[in-house]
Amino acid sequence: MGGAFRVEVGQQSVLLSELGDYVLFGPAHAHRLQALGAATMLTVRWSSSR
Template sequence: MKWANHPAGDARDAWSSTADARTLTLLVAGGPFRIDVDDESVVLCDFGDYVVFGPDQAHRWQALGEATAPAGFRP
């Protein structure tokens, strides 16, 4: 598992998807951290908040505040 520290405003603006795996995003510290999955937005605000999405679901994200979250973890 890789960890990433995201300063406020850091974002992946381009839509991305993974064809062969589910993806887990977990807020470890800081926040809020917004994940857009297909046509829905989820805002992670508290330690331990998470979102899981399946293969072929387009996603992008933005750190609304300074946040630490895993990068590249696929269960």
């Protein structure tokens, strides 16, 4: 993927800017994404086992 993203989960803010950077959070965590310029991201979601 490419470019840079700012990810906010709760009160924490993380910058994803290097190949291989990732963030992991559960379904109960509100999150916000911001592309910092032209960028491409891959998002993977999966169902809970409930």
